[in-house]
Amino acid sequence: MEVDFLLIGQGLAGTVLSHRLIQEGKSVHLIDEPKANLSTRIAAGLYNPITGKKMVKTWLADSLFPEIGPLYRSLEKKLDAHFFHPRKIYRPFLSIEELNEWMGRSGDENFQDYIDQVISKPLYEEVVNPYGGVMLKNSGYVDLNRMLDSYQQYLLGEGLLTQERFDEEKLTVLEAYVEYNGIKASKVVYCNGLGSLDSRFFNFLPFAPVKGEVLELEEGFQPEEIINRGVFRITLPDGRLKVGSTYSKHDLDTGVTERAKEEILEKYDKLIRNGEKKIISHRYGIRPATRDRKPFLGKHPEYESVYIFNGFGAKGVSLVPYLSKMMTNLLLLNQEVDKDVNISRFFKYI
Known part of the structure; x- marks a missing residue:
């Protein structure tokens, strides 16, 4: 051949x-x-233009994000399958200072493609968001x-x-x-x-493997938007939730860990007000990250x-x-x- x-x-x-x-x-x-x-x-297959604790534009965002929709939609058409899920992302503010900062960014043309709206009061009673948050667009996830x-x-x-x-x-x-x-x-x-x-x-290439663990949960609160601060929370089409993830450079052993599960749940409880939730699955993977x-x-x-x-x-x-x-x-x-x-x-x- x-x-x-x-x-x-x-x-x-x-x-x-x-x-x-x-x-x-x-x-x-x-x-x-x-x-x-x-x-x-x-x-999780998440694509998110604003990342990190400081909520900054992801590297190369203005080049990367115009290519995402056309590429995955062309694959969907080729395969006659649905796996591309555009979703807004809601990122709660941690302080009044963040709210004020994002009010200013909302008028910055460098952020126009990614900010849907800045919300100055709590959007969901189920979410810990006393200062409101920013609703992002050009975001979502791919069912990989x-x-x-x-x-x-x-x-x-x-x-x-x-x-x-x-x-x-x-x-x-x-x-x-x-x-x-x-x-x-x-x-x-x-x-x-x-x-x-x-x-x-x-x-000779400096790979720097990173282990990540994610949970799937069942819970009554099921917004269409992805909630993301500390952990991401995605409502899947069948009503399950995907929540994660951890980021470990040191623990690269195969298998899931109790430590990672507790870390995810601790961060989750700081984001979502305590409600009944059930863990459906706990999985891990080793990402092919690089040193730089x-x-x-x-x-x-x-x-x-x-x-x-x-x-x-x-x-x-x-x-x-x-x-x-x-x-x-x-x-x-x-x-x-x-x-x-x-x-x-x-x-x-x-």
């Missing part, structure tokens, strides 16, 4: 990049071990499990996916092409998250046919649509990617 591109991994990165390449008329084949996509599978499952079935139906553990020892890399188990491709792209840590080509919190895109410095598209951490849903366009331009047009995400920033460590 001969294809233009061999992609390793069918998580979020491999799914979106292969979709872009197919849209450009290129042939692809993916190698994926489904159980290896745990970090994508447990993620449904997206990955639907795309997987599409790939299998077209004969574009091999479901097995990728064994790099079987990969032959020559100047003009690569070959793997009878599949010949002009280029190979590593989209396999933390699997790239074990690659002889990319083990910027993704890894680019071509290997020595091998013309070896590339990487990886390291998206907790913000993959918002990062991947825009950066996949950049990666596609590199693969098809040899157009160099931006220096902030280019793996050339680490070549001195080889």
Whole structure:
């Protein structure tokens, strides 16, 4: 079998990049071990333009967010599946000073695309929001499990996916092409998250794995908006709630922890007034974050046919649509990617 591109991994990165390449008329084949996509599978899929304790615009927001809707809607149309859920996000203020600050920002053109309204009094009696909050737009979540499952079935139906553990020892890399188990491709792209840590080509890159844990709850309060301050709280279509998440660089052991559950519930009780809630599930994943919190895109410095598209951490849903366009331009047009995400920033460590 001969294809233009061999992609390793069918998580979020491999799914979106292969979709872009197919849209450009290129042939692809993916190698994926489904159980290896745990970090994508447990993620909330949240895309949020205002983040952090200081509530600032997320990095590259003005470039990232215009690409989110068109990309996921094009995938929905292709797959005849629904997994893209635009939702407003309500972020309660912690002080009168924050309220005043956001009143000022509401008139700032740099924030116009993301502020729906600034609310100066409590919006919900169930939420701890004595100073009101800001209602954000251009936000929401992606049901990543449904997206990955639907795309997987599409790939299998077209004969574009091999479901097995990728064994790099079987990969032959020559100047003009690569070959793997009878599949010949002009280029190979590593989209396999933390699997790239074990690659002889990319083990110099400073991944910084982060463990995240999330809960699913049942509770009577079910607003359409996502509530986000300290923890996020998403009302799913079936009425369950997804709540999380933790962020641990040190505890990378497999399995969920009581400590993380207690941390989530403690923060949740500071956000939502005590009501009866039932824990339905508790899950974890190890995110492929990076030391400088910027993704890894680019071509290997020595091998013309070896590339990487990886390291998206907790913000993959918002990062991947825009950066996949950049990666596609590199693969098809040899157009160099931006220096902030280019793996050339680490070549001195080889």
